[in-house]
Every structure is written in structure tokens, then in C-alpha cells.
Amino acid sequence: MNSSLIVADTEERAALRESVGKLVGKYGHDYFMDCSERHVEPTELWKDLGAAGFLGVHLDEAYGGGGGTMTDLAVVVEEASTQGCPLLMMVISPAICGTIIDAHGSHELKSRWLPGIADGTLKMAFAITEPDAGSNSHEITTTARPDGEGWQISGTKYWTSGIDEADAVLVVTRMPDAGPSGRHPLSLFVVPTDSAGLTFQPIKAALRQPEHQFTVFLDDVRVGPEALIGEVGKGLTQVFAGLNPERITAACISNGIARYALGKASRYAKERAVWKGVPIGAHQGVAHPLAESYIGTQLSRLMAFRAAELFDAGADAAEASNIAKFAAADSSLRSLDQAMQTHGGNGMSLEYGLADLWFVARMLKTAPVSREMVLNFVAQRSLGLPASY
Structure with missing residues (x-):
């Protein structure tokens, strides 16, 4: 069943679709489920996807990406899933974190993280949801407080996917003081997962996938000024x-x-x-x-x-x-x-x-x-x- 014809692929995207299908097809659904059942990362597949340039296909070439588009990444994600390997970390690490850093990160942040996200040697988790905030990001309580030149982050995140296999987590925080609207401005930080004060525990779930879900605790986690994405208070x-x-x-x-x-x-x-x-x-x-x-x-x-x-x-x-x-x-x-x-x-x-x-x-x-x-x-x-x- 060739159901890709209805999507108007360019010649280049048709070739991309075929290449992704062949690469992921070598692993297939049995591999995906074996990783899921054993709670191990699909390391070999992820490494091959990165080496082929598929994970960072949409990221800036200057920082190790393919210089392509979100449509290119959409092809990659869909085709991998069509082969029976729906990898949630492809949404989290390159699509969310990679795109945010590419659009708003400093040169230092881009140089530090984008090449690894693109070639698969690094992964980044994304922490926004909280137990008492849910979909309302204005109600998050995880707070970043100025601490000299850097920041101290404290709070709890919920349903954070794949942080156990990530090298860093992009954390959505609020500022200590409310703005004129009464809401606390948001700021985003890249926090290495080996930072002192950062811990996490698994959430038991019915999902059968390699990525597992976690509650994340940030207890006065200190980060330097280089961890801030963009400007303070512009996180929304x-x-x-x-x-x-x-x-x-x-x-x-x-x-x-x-x-x-x-x-x-x-x-x-x-x-x-x-x-x-x-x-x-x-x-x-x-x-x-x-x-x-x-x-x-x-x-x-x-x-x-x-x-x-x-x-x-x-x-x-x-x-x-x-x-x-x-x-x-x-x-x-x-x-x-x-x-x-x-x-x-x-x-x-x-x-x-x-x-x-x-x-x-x-x-x-x-x-x-x-x-x-x-x-x-x-x-x-x-x-x-x-x-x-």
C-alpha cells in the first residue's frame, strides 16, 4: 500500500521518505517492541538516524543540521512510524528542543547542543507540565531565582518523557515576581541532567514504548547565565x-x-x-x-x-x-x-x-x-x- 502519493512530495522529499523507510525498515516493529519491553533505548536506530542526517534535517547547517525544513522533519517522523517505530523522542529532542534553541538560543547554546541533537549523540528532554498546572502554562510554579550571575531553579515537573536517556532537559520556569498583568513571566533554561539537585522517578504507565515517563524534582538546581534561552521573561x-x-x-x-x-x-x-x-x-x-x-x-x-x-x-x-x-x-x-x-x-x-x-x-x-x-x-x-x- 503506497499511501505517500497523496502528499505532494518534491523529488528531494520523495527520496528522503524512501531513505528513511529503508533505514528504519531494517529495524522494524519487532526491534521497537523489544526495546520497549526491555526498557532500553533504541540506541542503534537512533545512532543510524542521526548519522544519516535525519534527526537534524530541519536544523541550521551552521550548527550541524541539514538546513532543511519542518516539512522535511515531518517526513522523517511519519516514515519512521510507518515502519512500526513511533519514536516519541523524535518529537521531543529535535522537534521541540532543537527548534526552540535554533530559533532563540545564543550562539553558545546552539554550538553546545544543536550538533549533538542533530547527529544523535545528544538527547534533550522537555519539562513543562506540572502536577497542578496541566495545560495551563501560566500556572506553573517551578521558579528560576537570580543567584549572582546565574539562577537557582526549584519546582516539580510531571510526565516528562525520556529524561532518563537525555543529556539535558529544557525546563520551562516562571520568574519570582509577577508582571503588570499579575502573571509571572516565563523563562526557559537548558539544564544538564547530571546537575546537582535534579532527580526524577518513573511514573508507572500502560504505554509500551522505549521512552518512559517521569516526575522531575528540581531542588535549588543552579545553572549559569549560558543556560538561559533568549531573554529573561520571554519564555512564552x-x-x-x-x-x-x-x-x-x-x-x-x-x-x-x-x-x-x-x-x-x-x-x-x-x-x-x-x-x-x-x-x-x-x-x-x-x-x-x-x-x-x-x-x-x-x-x-x-x-x-x-x-x-x-x-x-x-x-x-x-x-x-x-x-x-x-x-x-x-x-x-x-x-x-x-x-x-x-x-x-x-x-x-x-x-x-x-x-x-x-x-x-x-x-x-x-x-x-x-x-x-x-x-x-x-x-x-x-x-x-x-x-x-
Whole structure:
């Protein structure tokens, strides 16, 4: 099933898609799940992705990147997921952290972190969510206090993915004093994970993926002035530089899972014969739900790549990015569910490589932004309706 044709790839992006598919396909879903079950990093795959220039394809060439675009990274993320390897760290390290540092970091920060993020020798986690703040970044309490030339950071972060395999974490903090609006301005810092006072503990979750989730404790963690991204108190703008790439690449993971699942379902439906030697795919009760899932996936892919194109053009990509994430998460779950249904009882067997993706696909309905918050955004920003909160 070649479902990439509906996306208008340039010749270069078609070649990129093919190259990523071949590289990740050598590892495949069994490798991904083996890493997940053993709680080990997919080190070999990550190293190969970095060496091939795929992880930093969108980052500045001057700092080790490929000089490409967010659309290029979207191709990489989707194609890796289509091969059965939906790597969340691709969203976190290069897409969120790499993009924010590339856009707002000092020369020193870019030189220190971007080459490693691009070639896969370094990883960076992202810490924004807090136990009592959730999606409302204005309510975070993790505070950065001036300390001579540097800063002391204290607070707790929640559902921080992959910090155990990261070399640093990009921490969203607030300033000690409120501004004229009564809100505390935000500032972003890059904190090495071996910093004194930084600890974390795992959160038990149903997810089957290499990346695990953590509660992070920052107890007077001291960082120097070089750790600050951009200007003090301008963190909200900087965060938004990473949120649209986050939503775009999360949508691409969902769309890749859908393509992977539909590919397996269509092959099974052509091979499986139960009644009089006729493949089950010849029956409309099997064929039509798969066709409808395919349509939903293609529509979601178009929106994801449209959002990436808007981002690359410097246009306001917030609406398209949110809609892409929303649509992709829903269509991915429908496609995966229908693929499992097509397999009958085998759909529940881990041998067939579908059921083990369920919670990853389901997670993307809630994170990195919940469908309810997307609906709030669309209601208020797109339709002009009164704010509900």
C-alpha cells in the first residue's frame, strides 16, 4: 500500500521518505517492541538516524543540521512510524528542543547542543507540565531565582518523557515576581541532567514504548547565565516556537501508526481466506471500514503537511497544527482499531504487532495537547466564540 502519493512530495522529499523507510525498515516493529519491553533505548536506530542526517534535517547547517525544513522533519517522523517505530523522542529532542534553541538560543547554546541533537549523540528532554498546572502554562510554579550571575531553579515537573536517556532537559520556569498583568513571566533554561539537585522517578504507565515517563524534582538546581534561552521573561514566545512543531510531529507519529496498521490489515485481508477460499478483503464488511480509515488517514496527513508548510513559510501555523494533531490522533485510533478487527482474534496477539501500539496511539489523543484543549482553541480562535476558561 503506497499511501505517500497523496502528499505532494518534491523529488528531494520523495527520496528522503524512501531513505528513511529503508533505514528504519531494517529495524522494524519487532526491534521497537523489544526495546520497549526491555526498557532500553533504541540506541542503534537512533545512532543510524542521526548519522544519516535525519534527526537534524530541519536544523541550521551552521550548527550541524541539514538546513532543511519542518516539512522535511515531518517526513522523517511519519516514515519512521510507518515502519512500526513511533519514536516519541523524535518529537521531543529535535522537534521541540532543537527548534526552540535554533530559533532563540545564543550562539553558545546552539554550538553546545544543536550538533549533538542533530547527529544523535545528544538527547534533550522537555519539562513543562506540572502536577497542578496541566495545560495551563501560566500556572506553573517551578521558579528560576537570580543567584549572582546565574539562577537557582526549584519546582516539580510531571510526565516528562525520556529524561532518563537525555543529556539535558529544557525546563520551562516562571520568574519570582509577577508582571503588570499579575502573571509571572516565563523563562526557559537548558539544564544538564547530571546537575546537582535534579532527580526524577518513573511514573508507572500502560504505554509500551522505549521512552518512559517521569516526575522531575528540581531542588535549588543552579545553572549559569549560558543556560538561559533568549531573554529573561520571554519564555512564552519561545515555548510557542516549539509547540507547533510538537503538534505537527505528533500528528505525523499518529499518521505513521495509521499507515502501518492499514498496511498490515490490507495484506492480511488479501491473504486470509475463510469462506470458500475467498479472501476476507473481498467482503464489503471488511473492505469498507478499511477504506474509510484510509480516507481519514489521508485527510489527516494532508493537514499535517499543510501545517508544516505554513510553519516553514513563517505564517501562523497554530490553527493548522492543532487541527492536524486532533484529526491524526482520532484517525489513527480508528485505523488501528479496524486493523485489529480485520485480524479477528489475531488482532489481540502481540505476534501480529498491532495491539502493542494501542496505548501509544491512545496517548496521542491526550498528549501533547488534549483534544478538549484543541476544541477550546478552535472555538475561540477560529470561530470567535467566548472563552470557556
